Amino acid sequence: MKYKGIIFDFNGVLLWDADFHFQAWQATALRLRGSEMSGEEFATHVHGRTNSHILRYLTGRTLQGRELFDLAQIKELMYQNLCLKNPDRFALSPGATALLDFVVENGIPRTIATASEKNNVDFFAQHLDLEKWFGLQHIVYDDGFLPGKPAPDMYAKAAANLYLPPDACIVVEDSFSGFKSAHAAGIGHIVGLGPRETHDKLLACEGVSTVIESFEEFPRELLEA
CATH class of the missing domain: 3.40.50.1000 (HAD superfamily/HAD-like)
Known part of the structure; x- marks a missing residue:
């Protein structure tokens, strides 16, 4: 067919770009809950998921408005900087x-x-x-x-x-x-x-x-x- x-x-x-997201999300997890995520957590709660879902999982509560936007942008800025610092892989x-x-x-x-x-x-x-x-x-x-x-x-x-x-x-x-x-x-x-x-x-x-x-x-x- x-x-x-x-x-x-x-x-x-x-x-x-999985390793760039991995580094940025682990830094975010460490800051928000004091520990990094396991491989199983990444497979279930990070891969293919939206920022709102991941941040809700890491904080244990639903985030909205400015708080959600600011936390997501901190993570994405880290990720984008990693992309730009590695042009051979971006x-x-x-x-x-x-x-x-x-x-x-x-x-x-x-x-x-x-x-x-x-x-x-x-x-x-x-x-x-x-x-x-x-x-x-x-x-x-x-x-x-x-x-x-x-x-x-x-x-x-x-x-x-x-x-x-x-x-x-x-x-x-x-x-x-x-x-x-x-x-x-x-x-x-x-x-x-x-x-x-x-x-x-x-x-x-x-x-x-x-x-x-x-x-x-x-x-x-x-x-x-």
Whole structure:
């Protein structure tokens, strides 16, 4: 079966930046609760999650308004500084540019659905030239109103932004909350991206049909060119 559109998660998929987020969130956890997070906490409460969810988990209470904004910006500033201090690694992931060029050349509808907030989306657009491949107005991000992953809303909205039903789309994800979100949205084909040693675990996630180590392995034949 071929699919008409493709939706990308961003962090950990189009941009391999997990260690930058790890450093920034561990510093934030240490400041807010006096201890860093475990690997299990990261997998459950950080990967693919919105800032509001992560900060609620770290503080044990719901944050709103200026307090939520200020704490999120402190973390994001740390993260962005790490990106800028490592220009050799602040680049699209292996094979991503070639795949994006392919989908553009073949007129395949595409967008991004990310738990990042707008300030980070703007940061990525500025430094990674996202407008070359994406209509920025179609990118779905954490706007403070849309339920975050694992709720289906982000991927449902992304498909609607492409004027396609979810089952006509491919999603590329790397997080368990992202897989749940895409599956709940009725996405037609979910591709899990991660290191080779994680592939059995990724394939065991509900809805995941294909696993790849990088976009160099992406099965382009799934797309209706």
